[in-house]
Amino acid sequence: MIKEKLMFLNKHQQQILEGKSGRGPQKAMEILQAMGEARGAEKMVEISYAHLMPPDVMFFPFGRQGKWGQELMRDLIQDIDHLSVPATIEPKFVDLNIAKQLEFSEDEIQEMNQVMGSAVRFYEKLGVIPTYSALPFFVYPGKLNQHVSIAESISILWYNTMFGSRCERDDGVVSLSAAITGCVPEVGMHLPQNRYAQVIARIKDELKVNDFVDSDFDALSLAISRRTKERIPVISNLPHSVGQSYTKLKHLLATIAVESGLPLLHVVGITPEAPTLEIALGPHHKVEEILIGEQEIREAYDIACTARENHIDYVLLGCPHVTMQEFMEIIKIIDGKKVHPNVKFIISTTKLFRDTASDMGYLDILKKAGVIITDSMCIAFAGTRVNGTIATNSIKGAFFYSGFDQTKASPVWFGSTKECTHAAIEGKWIGGGKYGCS
Template sequence: MTLELTARDRSMLDGGQGPSAAAAMKILVAFSNAIGARGLLDISGAHIDGCLYHGKAGLDFVERLVVGGGRVQVPTTLNVGSFDLIHPGMVKMPAAEEAPARRLMKAHLELGCQATFTCAPYQTRFRPDFGQQIAWGESNAIVFANSVIGARTNRYGDFIDLCCAMTGRAPAWGLHLSENRRGRILFELDIAQAEPNDSLFVGVGLIIGQASGDRIPVISGLPKPRDEDQLKALGAAAATTGAVALFHAVGITPEARTLDEAFQGHLPEETIRIARADIDQALARLSGVPDGASLAAVSLGTPHFSHEEWMRLLPMLREAAPGKGIPIYVNTGRATLTRLQEEGALAGMEAFGLVPVADTCTYVTAILERLDGVVMTNSGKWAHYAPGNIGVTVAFADMEDCIRSAAVGHVVRGVS
């Protein structure tokens, strides 16, 4: 199959817009040929996952684009980096590692990217609209954009996402195309009607991520979410335990008003029933920490806390009044943090152990003061990755239980 390029594509490939744009287009063409795309399409935005420093190769790649005078062609947000530029004093990083980590973040800004440094670009003013074609990296952002918003992106990895941003183009392939967005596997929830807490959505996400493979899951019987943050938690868990880039929740997400619409008139290839016991079992696998275990810290906000989540958290802190020296780290985007500071919402909250973290996340950066005790979280993604990434023992629970545990100094769950 031959990749069809427009005259503008060919001009860019031939150096008509400079050496950096030519290099980006050359990589994008090779990638598109490898996956069998027939052509390229225009995108309205991009989100870059390559700000996290993993080694010299990533920095060299971006630096080369900077030296070549490269600029992104569409509004481009940046994922978390390896450093909290807002609160640099809390990051424990050797100078030899700090310098390239900071440089990588700065180099992306020199390409014209926006200094968002958040894994939740959908919480910024750059949130896409339904049906818009975008090129996003970062697994939770991808599944949120596709599923909750109805924008269109594939799971773009490091460098390819930036090449799309540098050219304003993406391969016309995969989830960019309507026919590839239909559901393939059905998950029927069989649970008693109850108030849908956050952990329910995390548990469902864990299950569909593990069982879907490369098939798009459709969920029927999902309780109406309190807000989009519960769908954010579901998608993040599904993208963490599997390769889910799009899910349909019947009657909830925009491309699944009915079961028939979600499957585009086809029948599911497989149907899996999810009972309450399945959800409890999936959540139990996130941690084997018993109630009563001594607590070292709480970490919330993976993906980054929204303003709405902050508005739920702050009254909990005032009511529980944790003050036993248990830090409560909350990862959030700098735009959200700025809004909270302008509103005066965080005034005096450090007395309750609150430690806001911006630009990065506590499971990828050395921020936690103690790694020798149990860290409690309400995030399926954090609970999944943190033990391997930073070597901590994790206890998973809803946010209310995390705050109550911080107040008493040990793990408690389900206590009213």
């Protein structure tokens, strides 16, 4: 009988496992050890930062899900009075101040207030940085080869791709366990040999990427991820100007994160581990090359647009959170105008961006126009409760709202920030984008 090789734990990690730091840290180390041994890890690596996704804050904190989230966290957080590394946190499930407008009942709102409220107070007491955003890299940027634990789809991609940090697709339990213990199993993206590209996605010259609007990057992302599937892609022939815009990169990475589940992609000349195509590929010399052109972009729009009637009930922007560049684009269109009386136009952003927008006078303009502005909440999850036709500039959001299924109760119009803002004013989808739906 062959004896199974166990993970190596250093003295400090072994003491945690033996319960010398309390039951909570012990439980966290048990989880990490079990995960590591199941995946063949030889040892743990120390992390310098974690981004948390606690289910009692993020995942439908009412009803059965709310009870499940509380019970799941209960064992982990006992005996915990601090974390081992700096940590940020995901958005709250919903801003309770606008929950009624997203069709939640009074009972659900009261229950969410109890579940989320107690959880938020506890995590902030632990010293968690209260970012409440899927864009924590604006607050806590990573470094090349730095090991981190991230529980958020676009953030996992951003830290691996844009910073060259090393992180797996950790879930809420693993990221909290890592923040408690200060370590994770050395598996997957933590190992350099697993980070090379496995397929080339080449942008055809016919695709004028410098003329793209924001939603075109979502469509490009969907087109690539549907063809590369679970293989790490390296994108070639993408203009360097794309790497100079956080908003463009947000739209590019968010869709791949959800559609393919990939933790990493490379972009030649833009991302730190892909200065050249050859370096990004490493030992993978003969790989498939896929071509992305105008037809593939149009097909992606057709997948995301499930609405067939042009009236609009909701415009939901902020999956991931609206950036300052997007705020500026909305202001140019809506200043001096009004949201259509049959439309609820909701913008979800970070507290940082909301405060900045307020300082610039944008919030006064938006409120006068009838726009609802919220921060620190997940418009993707909360928006799944509404019934009616939704317009969004996010394919990630479109997937959560409709599942790309035309039979769902909330059909989606997907298009640019400009198109969505005009739809909010007119009360109907007009379209007009080069590749988009109309």
